[in-house]
Amino acid sequence: MWGLARVAWNLRQARRFSSVISGPYIVQKRGTDILHDPWFNKDTAFPLTERDRLGLRGLLPPRVISFERQYDRFMDSYRSLENNTRNEHPNVVSLAKWRILNRLHDRNETLYYRVLIDNIKDFAPVIYTPTVGLVCQNYGGLFRRPRGMYFSAKDKGEMKSMIYNWPSKQVDLIVLTDGSRILGLGDLGVQGIGIPIGKLDMYVAAAGINPQRILPVMLDVGTTTQNYLGLRQPRLEGDEYLSIVDEFMEAAFSRWPKAVVQFEDFQMKWAFETLQRYRKRFCMFNDDVQGTAGVALAGLLGAVRAQGRPLDDFLHQKIVVVGAGSAGLGVLSTAKHAVLRMLRNCKNVTAHNQFWLLDKNGLVTKDRADLDPAAAPFARGSGPGEVEGLSEGASLLEVVKKVKPHVLLGLSGVGGIFDEQVLKAMRESDSPRPAIFAMSNPTMNAECTAADAFKYAGENIVFASGSPFDDVEFGNGQVGHVNQANNMYLFPGIGLGALLSGARIISDGMLQAAAGCLASYITDDEIERGIIFPLSPGVIRHITTHVGAAVVQAAVAEELAEGHGDMSSKELADLSKEETVDYVAKNMWYPVYSPLVHEK
Ligand SMILES: NC(=O)C1=CN([C@@H]2O[C@H](COP(=O)(O)OP(=O)(O)OC[C@H]3O[C@@H](n4cnc5c(N)ncnc54)[C@H](O)[C@@H]3O)[C@@H](O)[C@H]2O)C=CC1
Ligand SMILES: CC(=O)C(=O)O
């Protein structure tokens, strides 16, 4: 059903977009100011009439080049860069690709987002993980033009006025980081700004958020590692830290009360603390805790289907999670809630702890001296239901050998921790089709490579990684499919749905609706082939449209929706499921050159 619907939707969208003439846009600028503004710049594509209207005549070579021609030229230069750098070190190639895309981003956003949307499978690894990690590590040297806003500990007391320095009248989506846990790369301080930029690029590409209404934000509260663009001071802690985040949140919502704020890549203690502090007050969510959890849950349910089992067999799956941080604990808590919901409908199954959690000190048990309260619900005990011989701090290999899990899921940030022995032990899994999810980013931090997973754990596994790997060829004409288990499948739809419903807050029900929608998206045929998260041009927008609609409907059902633009809460409530999908699709921005009109 979904397969055909997707094709039909893509065709409809293609027709809709090819005939779109949006705008006109009113601009307060003329002449070179327009050419230097990436929101409005069309380079050589300004029609002659517009050149006259905007004082551009003579500032550009006389021939007008079409959007399509500009697009082809960019793609030609991108492809020649690929050819010319074939023998270079992969990092050099990745950064060269990022630079060429970034230059376009800085110059002409319409063209940039069109090439990004049409080539999302090729370009997501450049503007998002893994290359964005390398970009953040080298941000000092790569910095050319500022993007987004920086609020530092030195701005205390000024933020409510500073927020007006942002040139856009309306902001819909803010992605905020303090740079304290950038992917699996640790504290990168102010250099972590690349992450909100990359996430918001995905918002534009996948959710059709207007790029004039996005705002990447860095809260610079110091860093444990010195870098020259940020504050050279130790990180603020305790109330001093929270007062900075409080002030930013109040400033942002006082100027844009209907904005949605996504917290990204905060170290665990602040990820949890800020989520509890703000989630009932502001329309916000934490992507690493909540977005990741929904994607992982969809993957875990996909793994059940891949075994040819009914969904409620999830209750019998043994799941080992490696990494007890914001992401790992978020996944476990969401999976546990899903179990409790299923148990309500399966009266003959009794609850038992089907999860094993490991951190840097090994298996987490109730015997741990300094047991983290957030990890405590998943700590193993002793007695009935426990696997004999597994005690506090047991190694990953011991746990996998003794538990024989259906799923091994890594969110540890430790590259290669699923080594040959661990992967070989997964061959003894109790599942006919074990699942291995190496979700840590970027690529060098993945718990294992795709090639090693299929080689050592077997060709029948379902494999997913946080950063992309190529599919693995087995040499017999068969391939092992590599899925990308990344929160990019959910955060754009969560943010979009929250925005278009005008939700006061983002509730658990809205997040569950998002995860449920993603889980049911995959067809049986795809599951059979080991595909649990599809990624091809067009598909991520299609997924996001449906996830966004599911979030809108959940917000309406919980009476959290206050309406958006001309759409009142009452009108939202009257929409059918199909009409909600249509409403979401119609509100997605798509890059086309709009006529520009100058107004003083
Ligand atoms: N694929 C995706 O969508 C997402 C992936 N991630 C990735 O997950 C990783 C972790 O993120 P957070 O949970 O926020 O980090 P975190 O720093 O809060 O947690 C890391 C956890 O890993 C544990 N750990 C460290 N060394 C270990 C070892 N040798 N064995 C077992 N556990 C070990 C730590 O004790 C800690 O519990 C990062 O690499 C991040 O990029 C995070 C969010 C989404
Ligand atoms: C994907 C993501 O959000 C992370 O690795 O932190």
Ligand SMILES: [Mg+2]
């Ligand atoms: Mg993240």
